[in-house]
Amino acid sequence: MRTGVRRTLIVVVCFAAGFLVSRAVRWETEPATTPPTPWSTVPAQEPRIDARVAPGALDDGAGWVLMAAEDLARAEPPDDVVDCGGLRDWALREGAVPAGNAPHSIEVTANYRTTVQTVHVRVLPDPTPYSGKPPTVRLACLPRPDAVLPFPEPDAARVKVNGEPSLLDPVQKQTTLYRPHEVRPRSPAELEVVVDLTGSTGPFAYRVEIDVVEQNEFRGRAASGPLFATEDGGGMGYWPATATWTMSPSRTHVYCEPVTNPTPGTEPTCT
Template sequence: MKTRTTAVLAVCVAAGLVASLLVFRRSSSEPPPPVPDAPTAGAGVRVGVAISDHGTEQGWFLMASQDVARRTPPDDVADCRALHAWALREGALPVGDTAHTVTFSADHRTTIESTYVRVVPDPTPYPAEQPPAVRLRCLPRPGATPPFPEPGEARFRVNGGSRPLTFEERRQVEPGVDARFDVVVDLTGTTGPFAYRVEIGIAEGGGFRMVPVNGGDDVLFATEDGGGMGYWPATTTWTMGPTRTRTDCPAATDPAPDGQAECAG
């Protein structure tokens, strides 16, 4: 009986050893499973859209409420670029043909192969009680002429409809190294403040997806200049050099073609 039991145990051990060797050989011949750390298309890519500050050091104008136009910027706001950023934070709004900067950032190194862009109006009501009725201008020096995009540069139109565009340029992004480009949007075509959105989609890693703009807070606001034949809006002008000075001009109705508004420095 003891001999028979020993023989059975030996057979079991041998069978187990053979099975183990077969499993080892089969596993060794197969490729290892893929490491699941490759990002899916769009994962970790963030997109922001903001009014561009390109060229703002040469001068600009926005529309602002009476309250915003009366505010004095902090002392460290020493040039038109800084004043532009301050005015937008305070609630001033862009008008006309306005450049927008699209910025991509990511938590991994990646290539954005193409970018889909669509600009659409939005029904969100303007949140402020005071409408923007004052031209807020900045000049780097007396007599400077601020640059503005030409109408032909506008790739999108908020009011009246625009076709979406796909920009085929490849853009490299990695942690700490953003990619950005500008698009000009025509903001004309309405009489007061209005909301709009810029929708962005990206192709990355062979896949495509829409990505949230500005972290999901994607509604932007703009307005009309309010001026035209027979009316000049009130204007507040900051001249930044050689010293920062402010000039206020009241609104004028039916001004003479060669007339000038009376301003207070």
Template sequence: MRTGTRRTLFLVGCLVTGLVAGLAVWWEPRVPQDPPTPLETSWSAVPAREPEIGVGVRVGGRSAEDGWVLMASEELARATPPDDVVDCRGLQEWALREGALPAGAATHTITVSANYHTTVESVFVKVSPDPTPYPRTSAGGPWVRLACLPQPGAQVPLPDPDRPEFVVNREPSMFESAYRSLTLSEQYAVTPGSPADVEVVVDLRGTTGPSAYRFEIGLTEGNEFRMLPVNGGAPMFATEDGGGMGYWPATALWTMSPTRTHTYCEAVSNPAPDQEPACS
């Protein structure tokens, strides 16, 4: 019996010793481990910018030293532009935003821009009438000539009305070389922040009031031709000048230097040979 008792006590002692050792290990303080260091890579998670090229068209685009003539409502023709408008370029941008329209033969600037370096081999241009109604019919109509001169006595460099590149609202006569579409074959270098500007003259005559027209432009680049959206797909608007031998439209003239001055001349119907408009 003693031998069995000793054997039993020995086994119990072993179990107790193992349990104590196990508890000691379980209660041992855990030291937090640092997260694994990510592997260094030579690439960025930000995707590369896709190459983009685009075209836009604006009326004029002249320098600050060039004058111009637009058609405007009487309200706009008598309005005072913001104080930060200090030259004819700024005045033109403000007037067009406020609803002034080109008339007659008007210079337009096509701008080609890209976020990469490229060469455009040619530019295809088409100008055509559009059925979109003029959205400002309640603004009194663009019946007043709104003009800007950089300084007194300056001349407005109006395009020759007999030599436009494009016509919109009528077919060119047999004596004109104007077209509805034309390919400009000159090459244009375009870089980020340095777009290419192409000037064209558009004959906007042929309607009795405000009308819409649309540019369609395609580029040949790297022997590949593609059409591109213009001005977000929105049409442009123009109107008739309305002047002639028996009628002088009202005229509002801004002279920008040496001080910004405004003169408004009333309309005259059936003027006499020596008659002068009444201006204030």
């Protein structure tokens, strides 16, 4: 009996050993299977630097003047417009245009860390036709009743759109902003330039072109266009209609009719 059990155990052990040897040989001859990779390789971004132009930032206490069509000048802005900055954003979206000396903000962005040494700004007329309603009304905003409208310093109007240079009246259509600015992803450099929009008889288009010098390398960047502006239209013999919003302590609106050939002491009719 014991002899039979021993023989049975020997057979089982030999069978198991043979099975394991055959599996080892099979694992050696079969090609290895690579497990799937849980992520895919994404190529690195190409270095990119860009610039854009937008209406200049306003101080909280600053007022402004735009030119607008009459229906816009008489329109009621949305209830959530509670300050002059919000009113200007709404008016520009609705078709109002700058006039006179207008501040412009230049934003330089990059998808990598770099230093912008200088920014060259050129302002040029653009042939795009103006298709909006005639902007004939001065649309003004005052943050409070005793506020005054801002006038840039004479040397702040550094770039002019219209007019030809002469010995008596040089027209500067480009300028260079020299101060270095560090630019990083999600941290742009912001610069300001004032554009003199006078010298035209009506609505016109212009564009702002920007060249960036970065790490001592010249990089041209066309940044805007077309942008629209207009002449104010006022003078000694004509006062345009004026719509003035005062935002504090409550939002109020006054519309003054235009005046032709005013004489000393003339006051416009306002409602």
